[in-house]
Amino acid sequence: MGLITEPELQTHIRQVTTWSPTIQASAAAAIEDASGLVLEYCEWLETPWTDATAPASAKLVVKRLAARLFDNPQQRVSYTGPEGLNYSGGPVRLLTDDEKATLDRLDPRRVAVGTIGLALPAWTVPDTTS
Numbered sequence: 001m002g003l004i005t006e007p008e009l010q011t012h013i014r015q016v017t018t019w020s021p022t023i024q025a026s027a028a029a030a031i032e033d034a035s036g037l038v039l040e041y042c043e044w045l046e047t048p049w050t051d052a053t054a055p056a057s058a059k060l061v062v063k064r065l066a067a068r069l070f071d072n073p074q075q076r077v078s079y080t081g082p083e084g085l086n087y088s089g090g091p092v093r094l095l096t097d098d099e100k101a102t103l104d105r106l107d108p109r110r111v112a113v114g115t116i117g118l119a120l121p122a123w124t125v126p127d128t129t130s
Contacts, residue, residue, distance in 0.1 A: 002031035003038060003054045003062045012063040015068070027070055034066035037094055044107050055106055061099045 006027050010016050019027065022048060038061055039048050080086050095103075104110060 001035075001050060002028075002066075003035040003049055003051055004031055004059050004066065005051060006031065008059070009066050009070070013067050027066075028065045030070040031062070033069050034062045037065060038062050038103065041095060041100065041103055042106070042108060057102050058106060061095070061102055064099065065095065066068060 006024065007016075008096065009027055009031055010019075038058060042049075042058070049055075054062070078086075
């Protein structure tokens with residue numbers, strides 16, 4: 001089960017028209033793959049998230065990753081297609097550093113509990129008259 005729904009992906013990539021069954025299958029696969037990668041990265045979860053329990057920031061990471069997988073399922077760095085269509089990109093990363101940082105902030109083991117205050121005595125001027 002994915003962490004986002006197909007309509008959420010459609011809204012994210014601004015394609016709210018009805019999709020053919022083939023495109024729907026591709027979108028469902030992208031959602032499942034993205035959700036699986038996010039859950040795998042969040043190995044610290046005692047109970048895996050569901051669509052209903054996933055935090056909004058985790059769902060955003062899934063949406064971004066699913067959109068990339070939907071647009072470029074083979075994660076190609078360069079591609080030449082019909083009619084001169086060309087694509088060139090940088091090194092393929094499934095999760096970007098920003099997305100990893102977002103997921104890391106959700107890890108309860110990394111949450112700061114509080115701050116430590118230091119009690120220092122009041123400053124006094126030393127007596128130099130004697």
